[in-house]
Amino acid sequence: MSQHPENTATATGPASPENPGDAPHGEAGFTLIELIIGTFILVEMMVVGYLLFDVSTKTARVQSDLADLQQSQRVANYDLVRNVRMAGRGGVTGPVAINVTDNVDGDTFTVGGNEVVDGTDVLTVRGVLSNPIWLPNTGAGYTYDQGSSTGTLFVDSLNNQGIAQDLSLLQSVIDDGLPVPLVLVSLEDPSIYAVVLLSGGAIGPADIDNDGSVEPGEERATINFDAAAASTNNDAYLPLSWGGAFPQALAQGAVPAWVGILEEYRYYVRNDTESVTGGSPKLSRAQFYPNTNTLYRGDAANGRVDIADNVVDLQIALGLDLNDDGTIAEDDSAPDTDEWLFNHEDDTDTDQYWGLGDADGAWGNATLFQVRVSTLVRSERRDNTFISDYLPTLENHEVDPSPQPADNDQLADRRFRRRVMRSVVDLRNVS
Ligand SMILES: [Ca+2]
Ligand SMILES: [Ca+2]
Ligand SMILES: [Ca+2]
Ligand SMILES: [Ca+2]
Structure with a gap:
């Protein structure tokens, strides 16, 4: 308590030199000049601050655009590469497994009613890609009637090797009456296969292990197929068969080595003209009944x-x-x-590779080893301080007409940041 008076004395003591109250009158405020200079400095600082802020915002935006671009490209290539790798699974080969519609005409070409960006490629991938592959029951039999071009085979919930088989896809396809194709692969020669219409069937309880009783889960699918040329979709399915028609090896009675439901996906660059923002093109995927223009399940x-x-x-x-x-x-x-098809504008000798069943040219007789997938992705927004590097071509497609943008349209295209990603896929299932 004895300290208090001293503290009080200090607080009320004589003014220190720092006390403004004691300053000479002339220094009490700012002169007009000082005010002007001060304001000027403040404005300068604000301008510099704004510029720094603006640069960092722009940098952040460019970085986020680049991150989006890279992410978009990774997603695109991942999906493409995964399915290309699976191409031919289930036994189909060559142009049946992988096909390309090269540099399409954007004015006329559509995929499932959707516009495609001019000059891009459409990639068709076929195989038993996401569906199961079943081993038919060898004991229950296999029939093929040459007169009616129809046959029957059996797939059990446990195969001959005691491994469980999921029959739910067969059930839903049969229940919904979907005109899907079966791939039947010859037991004698697995390079021989048929693609035919699955025309119906039934799934029900059966004593598949022949122990005299039907236990829960013991089920047998009876699968009917139809190889008549006039039947639904067979004008599209049968030409996908080895040799272009239902092969003799499968017509003569041996149970197929395995069976699956063939799928087809087409990858394309969709011209998104419906978008209110003017439409960014998108990598899109369509599923069809193979070799037809009918969308799977008729669903847009x-x-x-x-x-x-x-x-x-x-x-x-x-x-x-x-x-x-x-x-x-x-x-x-x-x-x-060279041995790459579609990496040069002179690679036009393509009909041999496409001609399903009548491949007779050099490309048509060659074995497909690799597929090279290239995507060009751009940033979401233009950057008006930026011109992207000259990219004359991507494979056999012209991208930039000239090293320097020659008109406003070319300049607008070059204002986007762009990135090419290229993946080479070694084919495992295609020979
Ligand atoms: Ca091309
Ligand atoms: Ca049983
Ligand atoms: Ca070679
Ligand atoms: Ca070439």
């Missing part, structure tokens, strides 16, 4: 499953071993004569 939603935004180009090149030496020769200086 199966015509456009959008995978990634801002994908402006999809280009596919096929590595075909023309000289049978087991490798794909690449020659960047002579892409017109």
